[in-house]
Amino acid sequence: MFRIVLAAIASSIILAGLPATAAQALPPDADEIAQRIRQGNASIRQDTSAGKKASSKRKVRYLQSCDELRKQRKNSSTRSKKKVACSTGPKMRTAAANPEGGVPPGVPDWCKDAGLGWYAATRFNQCTWRTEGIEWWAGDFVVGGIDFTLYNDIVTVWNEGAFIFGDHVWAYNEWGEWEPDMLLASVAVCSANCTIIAAPPNKDLQLRTWIQFNTVMRSTVAANAVETLDPASGLIWDGPASDDDVEYVTEGPSDLRCDNGLLKGTDNEGCVMANAWPTLTYKGSEWDEIAPHISRSQAAGSPGTPGVEPLHRMYDDADAAQNRRDACSFITGSRPPNSDCDEYPMAHTYEGAYTCGCDDFTVEWVDSSQNQLAGQRYGDFGREQRLLDNDPFFVYADLSS
Numbered sequence: 001m002f003r004i005v006l007a008a009i010a011s012s013i014i015l016a017g018l019p020a021t022a023a024q025a026l027p028p029d030a031d032e033i034a035q036r037i038r039q040g041n042a043s044i045r046q047d048t049s050a051g052k053k054a055s056s057k058r059k060v061r062y063l064q065s066c067d068e069l070r071k072q073r074k075n076s077s078t079r080s081k082k083k084v085a086c087s088t089g090p091k092m093r094t095a096a097a098n099p100e101g102g103v104p105p106g107v108p109d110w111c112k113d114a115g116l117g118w119y120a121a122t123r124f125n126q127c128t129w130r131t132e133g134i135e136w137w138a139g140d141f142v143v144g145g146i147d148f149t150l151y152n153d154i155v156t157v158w159n160e161g162a163f164i165f166g167d168h169v170w171a172y173n174e175w176g177e178w179e180p181d182m183l184l185a186s187v188a189v190c191s192a193n194c195t196i197i198a199a200p201p202n203k204d205l206q207l208r209t210w211i212q213f214n215t216v217m218r219s220t221v222a223a224n225a226v227e228t229l230d231p232a233s234g235l236i237w238d239g240p241a242s243d244d245d246v247e248y249v250t251e252g253p254s255d256l257r258c259d260n261g262l263l264k265g266t267d268n269e270g271c272v273m274a275n276a277w278p279t280l281t282y283k284g285s286e287w288d289e290i291a292p293h294i295s296r297s298q299a300a301g302s303p304g305t306p307g308v309e310p311l312h313r314m315y316d317d318a319d320a321a322q323n324r325r326d327a328c329s330f331i332t333g334s335r336p337p338n339s340d341c342d343e344y345p346m347a348h349t350y351e352g353a354y355t356c357g358c359d360d361f362t363v364e365w366v367d368s369s370q371n372q373l374a375g376q377r378y379g380d381f382g383r384e385q386r387l388l389d390n391d392p393f394f395v396y397a398d399l400s401s
Helices: 030-046 049-053 066-075 290-299 317-328 368-384
Strands: 002-009 060-062 084-087 119-121 125-138 141-157 162-176 183-189 194-198 211-219 225-229 232-239 245-249 256-260 269-273 279-283 339-344 362-367 392-398
Touching: 066 084, 066 125, 141 269, 162 183, 162 232, 183 211, 211 232, 279 290, 279 368, 290 339, 290 362, 290 368, 290 392, 317 339, 339 368, 362 368
Parallel strands: 002 245, 060 245, 279 392
Antiparallel strands: 002 232, 084 125, 119 125, 125 141, 141 162, 162 211, 183 232, 194 211, 225 256, 256 269, 339 362
16 A cells, blocks of 8 residues: 655745735745744654554655655666655745645635745634645656645634644646545644644545545643644545555644633633734724824834834733833823823833833824724734734734725
8 A cells, every 4th residue: 555644734924915904924034934844844753643553564754755766766776666656846836826726615815825825824824835746656767646736724713722724635637657546534743732623534536626624623721821832734645556655744834822811801712823913903094193193103213014023012001001101201292182192102012112111102192082992992903813912913004094
């Protein structure tokens, strides 16, 4: 029996093209992404118990690249005629191009449109996609092959600590001795502080049809604690015509952060994509005094501009009160009727006047009721986006709305 395990580690996510109200993350550079992939590969190789359990009596090896196989055969004086599989690796594509099969049902369009063409995320969902191939060699010749598009997505259940890990496979471009009777099975590996609640059944391989596997997982983080989980999904390609087991590993990196009872004002659990930083938007049409102040402050050098330098949420009420006092001590002019001192950055951030110990802030007189409602909007936003103490976020003043 020929068995190929395809594992896709949850990946560190980059946002592109999402509206200002969705999450935004600063994209890592190519070297950082490569390092994360190497780390992810090492992680999955250390914990493949789900795949090895079913094949404990067979020798398990990792599927090598076709380039490596070609070099080995070129330098070897003896070439076996036994059929051997290899990975062609990810196919070249552009970020905006549709992969073969398009986007699976239920997967958002932005999954394929991330800036690097690989990763995308909101605060509570993430996905990766790749198009790869498998070739079968006998002697010096390729005797068959098949390509496939793989989507992997994580959908969290807000404020419950549960999440769904999905794999979607579209197989196509088959030729030669590609083993048409393959059975696909799901493999899931859950790290410490995580458990698998429900696993999907095995399915027959079907060509040019989306095959979907959903594994339900749940955080088991202790009360009043926070952990970064490292779950992984995988596929077993079970071909009956061959006689050895091969673990085929591909991956992309991610930080799924789960906490239990640390969100201010609640005692529930929840998970977020830690590298997707949310954006708080104030529309000029609704906040005609707050939004212009934010815009002027950011233009003068205050942090918080989306994609540039984030603010960080702060829980401590005493420090927030001191931030407000220190900032508003600089306001000039007499107080207009029904007005408040509005400080930016907000008092409940570590960039506030007192906690930052800097002068990158501004103060203005604004309508009192608008100022209070803006503060409530910030508090609601923090709960909605599950911002823990010191979590980064951006602020966007949408003056054109």
